[in-house]
Amino acid sequence: MERIIFHVDVNNAFLSWTAVYLLNNGYQEDIRQIPSIIGGDEKERKGIVLAKSPVAKKMGVVTAEPIFQAKKKCPNLKIFKPNMEWYKEKSTEFKKYLQTYSPIVEQFSIDECFIDMTGTHYLYKDYIEVANKIKNEIKNNFGYTVNIGIANNKLCAKMASDFEKPNKVHTLFKDEIVSKLWPMDVKDLFMVGKKTSQELHKMNINTIEELAHANPKKLSAVFKSQANYLKDAAWGIDDSEVSEEKRHKSNSISTTDTLPHDTEDIEKLKERLLFQTERVCRELREKNKYATTVAVIFKNNNFTSYSAQAKLSNPTSDSKLIYKKVLTIFENNYKKDPIRLIGVRLADLVEIKNEQISLFDSNEDNYDESSIQKTIDQINKKFGNDLIISASLKAIERHETLK
DNA sequence: TCTGGGGTCCTAGGACCC
């Protein structure tokens, strides 16, 4: 039986959700109707466009460009701060609502879900009608609009939801590939970014139709294993399942900060790493997971990035043990260049702690305190003390510094 | 005050083993 997949995409998610928040809180103007953006703090060097209103878009404002550039294009631009807590709330509410239509909902990002509607035809005869119902209910109940793509697989559903915005339902069924997908520019195909489209254009492949008919050997020579994906995608082929778990199986947790000023100050960098380690470890413990790999991420004033990673002897969620590893990696890899951004990443996360008793690790220095820290996390959460760092963590920092 | 932050997946190359 042919599958039926919906892809539901919130239109201008951050901006729409902020608009709803403001209207709920007595703000008179709907910021979706004026030239506006959601953007980071320019003073903190986080000043880029995260989302834009349709009016701002019309004036040439694009996502991820610096705010000062956006202002040039659009002098009367109004800028609003992102509110991630609120966005997460709206995202959860969005997903929960969609689950009332099918048990198989996959959250693809904060503002996108796939729904497997196959087998719901006993309940809903006409899928386009259901999609319109969902779209309208979201608008009426929650105050923002969505696009819905309907297709026989995830890839085509995703492509369809992107067609014409906002507040639209589109289909891209098998028999519509030639008429709807093929005329599109290759750069609009999912997973074809800047590099890939440049390479394709060099090969004189400009439309998805041309990609569909491209010589497989030539494609493979340039794109290696990606060639298979490209060919399949151009023909609208995708067998992947809508799966709820897949997205929950996060295999890494990371945090990075762009610093207010470039710095070569080792103490400052280490202190930043300390807070970041605490941040990612707390998230790790919340998820009841243990990390196997620790990485430190750098970006210098030339925008050159580098990173280094190392394995822990045992998976752990103990901030103290992880911070020790972070410092070792930092000291062995920091190139003494002016640092613009620094961060910590935990990877190869496992569910169960693999307690490997090592003869050499049985000293006090390597005693795993993760269970104690979990308790501390809960207390901190209860009393709202978000930034308490345990004294022992601080001690490591001092100790390592003195060495 | 010029270019964010959080992810996933893939690849090339080195170390090591047989």
Place this chain on the structure above:
DNA sequence: TCTGGGGTCCTAGGACCC
């Protein structure tokens, strides 16, 4: 006697997504 070749594991970097 002038350097094979398969396999695994690991790391760094890059492409891509929202």
